[in-house]
Amino acid sequence: MSDKFLPTNSYIGTRDFYPDDMRVRNWFFAKMRKVVESFGYEEMLGPILEPFDVFAAKSGEEIVNEQVYHFTDRGERHMAIRPEMTPTVARMVAAKSGEIRYPVRWYSIANFMRYERPQKGRLREFWQLNVDLLGESGLEYDYEILSVMVNLVKEFGADETMFKVKINNRRFYNDVMREVVNATPDEMKVISKAVDKRSKLPRDKYEEWLKDSGIPGAKIDRLEEVFGMSLSGLAGKLTGDSQGAKELTDLFGLIDKTGLAPYCEFDFSIVRGLEYYTGNIFEVYDLDPENRRALFGGGRYDNLIGLFKKAEVSGIGFGFGDVTFQNFLETHMLIPSDIHENNGVLITVFDDVDYSEYIRLSDELRVSGIKNTIYFGGNKKMGRQFQYAESMGIKFAIVMGGNELSEGKVIVKDMTTREQTEIKRAKFLEDFRKIFR
């Protein structure tokens, strides 16, 4: 009927997760779950579609129009596939803002789509752990989120030589720009883009770019001074009371008294793209020279709930994507090889035994919670069956041929040590549990 087959590749920028891939993904999301739940966070989830306006309202319309997958549904509603989780979290909190108990500690693991050109560390579909803490704004909130971030990465065996959390503050950044650099609002927009270029371009190209964008030479010099200064130095330059400076210095004051100090540093060049951030912002960097890039980040958003309801709820959170993180785990060789082990049982079969005997054995194991399969291959030579078990990473094989059955026995074979143990068929489960583990 068909002279042409359909292509088997997945849609551009998306991945097929075969069992081998799922094992890795499930492994690290399970670890992440364990960490965030140890901090008292509860899992939640929203729909994959939201009204387009939910994203358009806050992420900057240009970005949204270019990167969000959107369409009109049959009821003429303008819908979007979620490009991130935070607006959904804000919407759900707003919907129950009266009855909800604060602080809200929520997390989710979900997939997102953005229409981007795929490249290293960035695809069109990605999975992300999202962690949000909502209620009031305050030092203890900021510190807790920071601590969750650091402990997440540490959970995988990473130490302070592998990653660093760079911290800045939106209000502080604006204050410094206004008071120290004397930048006009228009100039600030240009400079916020220059920050990123500064680390990528050679110095002369970078300054040239700034000049071309209309920044006077004197301000470029002052900007350069600012980038070289410490937090306290910069804060001292500010004349009035700076809320941003206080938020930053308070946070670092607490960090220095706890175990987080080695993992954190102030970095004035961290700005973050999302427009809704208002206070402290965080960005986790891979310190490997081969992969010097931002792993994930987040920050405080004061006004997001206000999009949906008149309510004084501030939030802080971060998104932790699987693509960049898997790169991180691979470059630092933090993925254990034993996650590909099967941890199950293979029941080998023989032609001189009625098949129902194997079904009975399999059922007994399964009902008592032991994962097992019966060998299905056409070639029932024993060696072949053991080879199959080995290639599947199965740890135990059970041998019950006509000889064993007539003597009321079963042989349990440990595939790695090759040791065999005879146990009575009548006491099979009881005795097998002593061996299995």
Place this chain on the structure above:
RNA sequence: GAGGGAAUAGCUCAAUUGGUUAGAGCAUCGGUCUGUGGCACCGAGGGCUGUGGGUUCAAGUCCCAUUUCCCUCCCCA
């Protein structure tokens, strides 16, 4: 959106200036060997050379287009 590289068996790769029937290793399957797997030997299957055009007596190889993948930039997390 801009630029560069790549695409041949399930995987990793060969194939002389364009020249017989596109090969090898690994993997799979079968056998040596229906009752004990990592070894060895023998054998088999598996390809419209990403797709569509063009040049030529002749295209995996050259040209054009297209799709996808990788990398860099832009943008941005």
